[in-house]
Amino acid sequence: MSEEHDFATRMSHVGRAGSNARGFVNYPVYRGSTMLYENMAARAGAANERFEQKPHYGTGGNVNHWALENAIAEIEGGTRCQIVSTGLAAITVPLLAFMKTGEHMLMPDSVYGPGRNFANNFLSKMGIETTFYDPCIDAAGIAALFRPNTTVLYTESPGSHTFEVQDIPALAAVGRAKGAKVMMDNTWGIHHFQPFRHGVDVSIQALTKYVVGHSDVLLGSITVNTQADWEQLRATASVLGQYASPDDCWLALRGIRTMAVRMERQMESALEVAAWLQSRPEVKEVLHPALPGARGHEIWKRDFTGACSLFGVVFQPGFSREQIWKMAEALQLFGKGASWGGFESLALPTGGGVTRTAGSGEFGGEMLRLHVGLEAPKDLMEDLELGFKALVSNA
Numbered sequence: 001m002s003e004e005h006d007f008a009t010r011m012s013h014v015g016r017a018g019s020n021a022r023g024f025v026n027y028p029v030y031r032g033s034t035m036l037y038e039n040m041a042a043r044a045g046a047a048n049e050r051f052e053q054k055p056h057y058g059t060g061g062n063v064n065h066w067a068l069e070n071a072i073a074e075i076e077g078g079t080r081c082q083i084v085s086t087g088l089a090a091i092t093v094p095l096l097a098f099m100k101t102g103e104h105m106l107m108p109d110s111v112y113g114p115g116r117n118f119a120n121n122f123l124s125k126m127g128i129e130t131t132f133y134d135p136c137i138d139a140a141g142i143a144a145l146f147r148p149n150t151t152v153l154y155t156e157s158p159g160s161h162t163f164e165v166q167d168i169p170a171l172a173a174v175g176r177a178k179g180a181k182v183m184m185d186n187t188w189g190i191h192h193f194q195p196f197r198h199g200v201d202v203s204i205q206a207l208t209k210y211v212v213g214h215s216d217v218l219l220g221s222i223t224v225n226t227q228a229d230w231e232q233l234r235a236t237a238s239v240l241g242q243y244a245s246p247d248d249c250w251l252a253l254r255g256i257r258t259m260a261v262r263m264e265r266q267m268e269s270a271l272e273v274a275a276w277l278q279s280r281p282e283v284k285e286v287l288h289p290a291l292p293g294a295r296g297h298e299i300w301k302r303d304f305t306g307a308c309s310l311f312g313v314v315f316q317p318g319f320s321r322e323q324i325w326k327m328a329e330a331l332q333l334f335g336k337g338a339s340w341g342g343f344e345s346l347a348l349p350t351g352g353g354v355t356r357t358a359g360s361g362e363f364g365g366e367m368l369r370l371h372v373g374l375e376a377p378k379d380l381m382e383d384l385e386l387g388f389k390a391l392v393s394n395a
């Protein structure tokens with residue numbers, strides 16, 4: 001397997017057991033806390049190799065963790081990856097690894113809500129200050145927000161709920177020139193955006209979404225591209241006691257085997273549904289960067305090779321939040337729920353759930369976030385027809 005191979009091919013081969021599983025294609029699940037050593041010299045040697053994929057104690061992981069780590073590093077084009085317990089931990093752990101008291105961070109206004117909460121209600125207690133910025137800011141704008149003590153430029157593209165596409169290459173160039181670590185939550189992009197080719201230092205993924213793909217496991221990953229960043233990250237994850245279950249890692253690797261097909265199908269289905277929604281009179285705007293004419297489409301086309309199946313719908317200004325709730329409740333195939341990236345479709349009214357403090361995010365109507373699963377698009381559109389009936393009948 002090489003870099004020349006197609007993504008689908010690599011996802012079939014990455015992280016396999018080779019000759020290490022008695023001939024079986026896959027590793028079995030290894031559970032374990034204690035490791036036994038032949039002698040004390042072997043034990044001392046193992047403890048000195050904590051940055052390597054070598055067993056020394058349960059918390060250091062085992063082949064199930066490493067196979068997944070290597071697969072994620074391959075997906076994101078980085079050198080090393082740390083698996084953590086949740087996508088949220090994949091945000092908090094690198095911030096703790098690369099920041100200290102007295103420093104300052106720049107975070108986009110469209111950041112995943114719990115990330116904002118961590119900055120405002122936890123990092124602030126450590127004496128770390130955060131400035132939220134308009135996600136659509138340009139290079140000059142972000143440069144003006146840097147302070148002498150700014151050590152992290154945090155990005156997320158497209159943004160949570162509102163899908164603003166950030167000009168990552170331009171922002172990252174400024175961040176690097178100022179000596180800050182550039183972090184990116186790349187959950188939406190997965191492999192469609194290659195963070196390290198665009199100047200990102202630390203890439204965050206909620207594996208809970210498409211990698212796991214079946215709505216049954218929570219996991220996160222942090223991927224880096226230099227040995228120094230790896231050691232700093234790994235040491236922090238370790239000191240915080242971060243660990244993921246080998247069963248969950250095994251399930252995530254199983255998800256990867258079908259991810260390329262799932263994502264391709266879901267991308268196409270979502271674009272079909274999104275284009276149809278754009279033609280509806282009740283809809284003011286569809287927030288889907290891969291839709292021609294949509295906000296952020298030009299940057300998306302320049303930097304991404306594809307899209308996932310999560311997008312937003314903005315309704316005409318006349319519709320109330322209650323009406324959007326009634327619409328969501330009328331849907332039979334779309335589940336009402338948070339998270340995304342699984343095989344099933346979801347609808348989540350987002351009006352009221354979006355916090356903005358940097359003046360961005362005015363869309364002029366109530367919003368609904370849709371995740372398109374593996375159902376047939378025609379069935380999903382019929383379901384949405386039911387929703388539209390409920391929407392207007394509750395006017």
Ligand SMILES: *Cc1c(COP(=O)(O)O)cnc(C)c1O
Pocket residue numbers: 086087088089112160185187188205206207208218219220339
């Ligand atoms: C869901 C999500 C997370 C957090 O993932 P969990 O595994 O649910 O903690 C982080 N970032 C983004 C963009 C997400 O959508």
